[in-house]
Amino acid sequence: MSRDRFSTAARRAVYEAIYRRRDIREGYTGEPIDHATLARLLHAAHHAASVGFMQPWNFILIQSGERREQLWQVVDKERRSAAVIFEGQQARQFPSIKIEALREASVVICVTVDPSRRGPHVLGRISDEDTDLYSASCAVQNLWLAARAEGFGMGWVSFYRKPDIRHILELPHHINPIGLICLGPVTAFPDQPVLQTIGWAQRMPLEELVFYESWDRPAPEPGGPWEGMPEAVRNSNFQSPGIP
Structure with missing residues (x-):
């Protein structure tokens, strides 16, 4: 037994955040998140583990209704294109996978990866070039768990073509957008993952x-x-x- 473990209550809270985290795609109230709380969530994301301490992430905060509508349009285009891939029950269920959070959430955050961060030789990335993606995914998970602990819903939207996102958000050509994060208060948290509830998996x-x-x-x-x-x-x- 480690002397450094958290108290029983603190450990239970960590597990509760993990098990009650959900990918929320609709039901956002639009109520704003105060700046201090949002900054606290971003600090949690920024304290994620990263290979070679490269910290390859950036967080683009998006509030503009016009820009969010542009994002919704390219995501909807890609979602409709992807729908033809599925057959049978999944084809029937696909329309229930929502993207309205891009319009409804309090804030949208584009999480990006900069593969040039820390230069060409990063400890741990020499043998595996994808470690910057692994690291940024840890940041997204930190943000997700902190958001759940604060009572905010979060959805990770990935239906898009990267050139479209680069154009809308004016990203440099080498910057990789790995997710559009929808964040804010929601009307409810489902007991089970949505894809499990609808029978997708x-x-x-x-x-x-x-x-x-x-x-x-x-x-x-x-x-x-x-x-x-x-x-x-x-x-x-x-x-x-x-x-x-």
Whole structure:
């Protein structure tokens, strides 16, 4: 047991934010977020882990109704183009995936990645050029969890062509927009992820995703260090994570 662990209440709050986070695409009230709170959320995002401490992110805050409408138009265009890919039940369900948050949310934030940040030789990126994307994704997750803790909905919109976003937001050609983040108070948080509720997909059982010592080994060796771990994974309850 670590002496540095948080109090029981603090640990429960962390897990609660994780398990109650939702991708919210509609139902935003439009009520403004005060600047101090928004700054606090951005600080949480900025304190994400980043490979080589590169901090490749920027956050473009968008309030202009005209600019948001332009974003909505290019996202809707891409959404309609993507709809033809799906068949059967998913084709019927696709129209229920909303993008109205781009118009309704209190603020839209474009999160970008600058692959030139910290120069050509960044610790940890030498062998994997995608680590800037991994790092920025950590920032988005931090923002999401902090927003949920504050009671704000957040949706990550990714239906777009990057040149369209670069044009609307006047991004340099090398800047990579990785998400349009819709943020603000909402009328309700669903109990389950929306895509799960509409039957698009279900959360996979964790025990099917955990392997031991090498790929595709779902059962550990008897008497080894992982004996009993599959049962622990199977019996764990995310709604009551068993925090002592």
